[in-house]
Every structure is written in C-alpha cells, then in structure tokens.
Amino acid sequence: MSKMQGRWGRMMGLLVSAVLAWGGLSSAHAAAPKPIIEKAAKGEQCVEATDYMRRNHMKVLNHHRDKTVIEGIRTKQHSLKECINCHASEKTGSVAAAKENFCVSCHTYAAVKIDCFDCHSTKPQTSPAMRPLTVDGAHYTHKVAAQTGIGIAVEEMAGAAK
Amino acid sequence: MSEIRSKSAQTVDSPERRRFVGAATATAAGLAIAPGVMLYQVAHGKADEQGVTSAVRWGMLVDATKCATGCNDCVSACSTENGWTPVAESKHPKQAPQWIRKLELQDPLTQMETNLPMMCQHCAEPPCVDVCPTGASFKRADGIVLVNRHTCIGCRYCMMACPYKARSLVHEPLNDTQKPDVPRGIGCVEACTFCVQKVDRGDGTTACVEACTAAGHNALVFGDMNDPESEISKRLRELPTKQVRADLNLNLGVRYHGI
Numbered sequence: 001m002s003k004m005q006g007r008w009g010r011m012m013g014l015l016v017s018a019v020l021a022w023g024g025l026s027s028a029h030a031a032a033p034k035p036i037i038e039k040a041a042k043g044e045q046c047v048e049a050t051d052y053m054r055r056n057h058m059k060v061l062n063h064h065r066d067k068t069v070i071e072g073i074r075t076k077q078h079s080l081k082e083c084i085n086c087h088a089s090e091k092t093g094s095v096a097a098a099k100e101n102f103c104v105s106c107h108t109y110a111a112v113k114i115d116c117f118d119c120h121s122t123k124p125q126t127s128p129a130m131r132p133l134t135v136d137g138a139h140y141t142h143k144v145a146a147q148t149g150i151g152i153a154v155e156e157m158a159g160a161a162k
Numbered sequence: 163m164s165e166i167r168s169k170s171a172q173t174v175d176s177p178e179r180r181r182f183v184g185a186a187t188a189t190a191a192g193l194a195i196a197p198g199v200m201l202y203q204v205a206h207g208k209a210d211e212q213g214v215t216s217a218v219r220w221g222m223l224v225d226a227t228k229c230a231t232g233c234n235d236c237v238s239a240c241s242t243e244n245g246w247t248p249v250a251e252s253k254h255p256k257q258a259p260q261w262i263r264k265l266e267l268q269d270p271l272t273q274m275e276t277n278l279p280m281m282c283q284h285c286a287e288p289p290c291v292d293v294c295p296t297g298a299s300f301k302r303a304d305g306i307v308l309v310n311r312h313t314c315i316g317c318r319y320c321m322m323a324c325p326y327k328a329r330s331l332v333h334e335p336l337n338d339t340q341k342p343d344v345p346r347g348i349g350c351v352e353a354c355t356f357c358v359q360k361v362d363r364g365d366g367t368t369a370c371v372e373a374c375t376a377a378g379h380n381a382l383v384f385g386d387m388n389d390p391e392s393e394i395s396k397r398l399r400e401l402p403t404k405q406v407r408a409d410l411n412l413n414l415g416v417r418y419h420g421i
Contacts, residue, residue, distance in 0.1 A: 069310050071213035072302060072362050081342055097338070119311055119347030121340045 035109040038102050040086045047077050054106075080116065085124040094122040179371040198390065208364065219305040220284070220356050220415060221387035222371070223394050223403065227383035227420035229277040236279050237262050239373030243357060259330035259346075261354045262370060267421075276421055279370065279382075282307060282328040282354035283406065284415030290320035290329065299351075305387075305415050306356045316349040325407050329353040356384070356415075387415070 040046075046053050048060065064078035076082050087102040088097050095103045096117050103122075107114050185229050208214065240262045241248050262281040268274070272391075279367035288307045290299045296314035299320045309329075321329045335348045343359040346352050357368035374382040385394035403417040 065214075065312060069308070069312070070300065070302070072208075072304070072358070073211060073213050074362050075210050094338070117338065118335075119340065119343070119345040119350070121342040122338050122343065125342040135225070 031111065035105040036100060037105055038087070038089055038100060040102075041088065041090050043086045047082075080120060081125070084120075084122065087125050088122075093124070096122040163414055195216055208362070214304040216303045216305075216363075217388060218386045219286075219388045220361060220387065221305070222284075222356070222416045223383040223393055223397050223401070223419065224416060225381045225383075225401070225419045226276050226278045228379050229279065230377075230379050230381075231266065232237065233277075233377065233379065234264055235373040235377045235379075236370035237264055239369040240281075240354070243322060243341070243360075243369035244344045244355070245339065245346065246352075254333065257331075257333050259332055259352060261330070261352070276331055278421060280328070281370075281404075281416070282324075282356075283326050283412070284354075284356060286413035286415070288412070289323040289325065289410075293319040293323040294320065305349075305359075306358055306361070306416075307353075308350050308355055308358065308364060309353065311345065311347065311350040311352075314350040318350060318351060320351055324353075325410055325412075369374075 047067065048056075053060070061080055061083075062077045064075075065080070067073040067075075068079070086096050089095070089101045092098050092101055096114065097099050099105065099108065101122075103114055103116075209371055214225065238248065239412055240246075244261060246259045246261060249255050249258045249260055249263075262279050265278050266279050267276045267278070269276075284305055284307050286301075286305065288299070288301055290307065291301055294300075295317060296313045296369060298310045298315070299307070301307050316331060316414060318331055321327075321331065329351050330353065331351050332346060332348050336346065344355075357365075357370075359369060368382075371382040371384045383394045383397055385392040387394060387398070389395060401419045403419045404421055405412070405414040405417060406421075
C-alpha cells in the first residue's frame with residue numbers, strides 16, 4: 001500500500017511540476033504577436049461588416065467566383081478584383097507581395113496558405129498605357145494608347161526596342 | 163422563374179394564374195415603346211447582375227483573303243490583352259502557352275498561299291468539354307468555351323481531344339505577371355476566351371479584332387451570330403464560309419472565308 005502511495009505521489013509530483021513548467025514557459029513566451037493589418041488605402045468601410053468578413057471572406061469569394069466564371073456575372077461588391085483595388089498596399093502596390101501586406105499579414109498569423117495568387121494578380125488594374133511594354137506588344141500597345149489619348153514616353157518605347 | 167411559380171402555386175386555369183399572365187403580358191408590352199423600338203436589348207446591353215444567356219452566340223469570321231502575310235498583330239494583341247508571353251520570348255518555346263497562332267499554308271499543287279489565325283473554335287459541341295473529368299472545361303451559355311481554373315487539375319485530356327490544337331498548359335509559375343482581368347496559372351489548361359473580360363464589359367469585340375482593324379486589314383469580324391442584324395451575321399449570309407474539319411460536326415463559332 002505504501003509502495004502504491006509512493007508511486008502516486010511521484011506521479012502527482014511529476015504532473016504538478018509539468019504543469020508548473022508549462023505555465024512558466026507560456027508566461028515567458030507570450031502568444032504569437034497579433035498581425036498588424038494595413039488599412040485599406042481607398043474607402044472607409046468594407047462591403048460587409050469587418051467581423052463577418054474576417055470569418056467568411058472565402059465563402060463570399062467562392063460564391064462570387066462561381067457566378068463570375070460560369071454565368072459571367074461581374075458585379076463589383078464581392079469581387080476579388082475590388083478587394084485588391086481597395087486593399088493593395090501603398091508601398092508595394094499589392095495585397096500579397098510583402099509580409100505586412102493585407103492578405104499575407106493575417107494568413108501568416110493563422111498559418112493558412114493562400115493559393116488565390118497562383119493565378120490572380122495581386123495588384124490593381126492600371127490603365128492600358130501603364131502596361132509593361134514588350135517588343136511584340138509595343139506596336140499594339142502604342143495604338144491602344146493613341147486611341148485612349150494617353151501617351152507613351154519616348155524613353156519607354158526606346159527601352160522596349162532594346 | 164415566373165413560369166415555375168405559376169405552375170407550382172396554381173392550377174392551369176385558375177383566375178390567379180390568369181391575372182398573373184395578364185400582368186406579365188402588360189409588362190412585356192410596356193417594354194416596347196413602339197413596334198421595333200425596345201427599352202432594352204436582350205443581346206448586348208447585359209446588366210452587371212444578369213448572367214449570360216443563350217440568346218447570344220458569340221462568333222468570329224476570319225476572312226483569309228484579307229489576312230496579310232507576315233502580319234502578327236492579332237497574336238501580339240492577344241498576348242498583350244491576356245498577359246501570356248509571346249512564344250518567341252519564352253524560355254521554352256515548345257511548351258509555351260499560345261492562345262492564337264498564325265498559320266501559313268501552301269497548296270502543294272498550285273503553290274497558292276493562305277494566311278489565317280488559328281485559335282479555339284468555340285464549338286457548339288466541344289470535344290474538350292466531353293472529355294473533361296472534373297467539369298472544368300465548359301461552354302458558357304453564350305457559346306464561349308472556357309476552362310474553370312478552380313476545378314482544372316491539369317490532366318490535359320482536353321488538349322488531346324481538341325482537333326485544333328487550340329489549348330495549352332501553363333508549365334511555369336507566372337510569378338504575379340498576370341493581368342488583373344485575366345487570371346491564369348501554373349498547372350491549368352487555357353485557350354482563347356474570345357476576350358471574355360471585354361465581352362462581359364460590353365466592348366462587343368476582342369483584342370485580335372481590334373488589332374486587325376487598327377492595322378487596316380479588317381480580316382476579323384466578331385459578333386453575335388444569333389442576331390440577324392449584327393455585322394457578322396450579315397457577312398456570313400453574303401460570304402461563302404467554311405468550318406475547319408466540318409466533318410466533325412462540331413458547329414464552330416469561328417468561320418473562315420477563303421480557305
């Protein structure tokens with residue numbers, strides 16, 4: 001009986017010390033720092049309440065993506081393109097180029113991989129004249145720019161010709 | 163929608179239904195101000211929240227007699243609009259994605275040369291849709307054949323099935339070089355989309371057609387083949403045209419003149 005008590009005592013002691021050690025550890029290393037979420041450059045209020053969007057943005061986006069791809073419905077409210085237009089960082093011009101950019105900051109914290117940007121551009125749309133010039137596209141880009149009345153700089157054309 | 167409601171809620175000849183049908187007819191009549199003048203057009207003025215319908219069938223006419231030798235404007239316009247790297251600039255030209263390509267054909271007997279652009283023919287009965295194991299390859303209601311990249315697994319069955327070699331697989335990561343309007347990425351099959359982003363915007367034309375017109379060749383016409391008054395329908399009525407591999411009975415959205 002005393003042998004049993006001894007064993008119990010030892011086990012309890014171990015448990016208590018383990019709990020104490022864990023408590024000590026967790027107080028020494030606080031939880032991962034909360035992500036700093038960049039404020040949207042444009043706009044005051046998101047298309048839905050912030051709390052709702054934090055939990056359900058993928059539901060909203062997935063629903064909209066099926067509507068867009070299959071039925072050709074391109075409303076702006078729940079479109080990923082509009083999210084990017086508003087939330088692109090002023091520094092990098094992107095929602096996912098740097099660690100502190102809007103999408104990446106939270107997803108790093110939550111350890112959830114984003115695969116949206118394997119296919120989707122992380123940057124907002126620019127005007128036709130802003131598109132990078134390539135040798136093959138230069139001819140056509142120039143024409144489009146001429147039609148829209150936005151000029152292309154001579155240096156830019158020279159750069160493309162090289 | 164209205165039909166379903168009337169069928170489920172009432173019997174065929176209930177007064178409720180009659181009132182409903184009467185109201186519906188009055189609404190329809192109200193939309194026409196005078197015979198032939200409608201307040202809205204079904205075909206082109208698509209509202210944003212409205213899905214595409216089969217009332218429209220987008221198609222293209224290629225006049226090979228006007229397609230110039232050595233001109234590559236349609237191809238470079240497509241690459242600029244849709245963001246794919248021109249094959250000449252690609253590191254791996256043999257596997258580079260190519261949405262549209264120029265073909266130069268020569269009759270071995272007469273030496274006659276024919277120029278034409280070749281791309282997705284937007285079949286009414288697309289073989290690529292038949293073979294797709296995930297349903298990613300699909301035909302939109304308005305006749306545009308697309309790949310839903312969210313469901314594409316990159317198996318390339320559709321590339322095998324396509325008689326026109328119109329589809330390509332993206333082999334390399336694109337590293338955020340995509341156009342915001344044209345998402346595309348590694349491991350997915352892609353092809354000409356009839357510039358679906360422009361069509362949905364209401365431009366009523368494609369990048370290749372714009373470029374061909376801007377270059378003064380006017381070899382390409384894009385439009386609604388279901389609308390008898392559209393330019394493409396008029397031209398198709400006048401010109402003798404052919405479908406490539408007409409023997410396959412696929413009812414193509416791209417028609418060629420002068421081949």
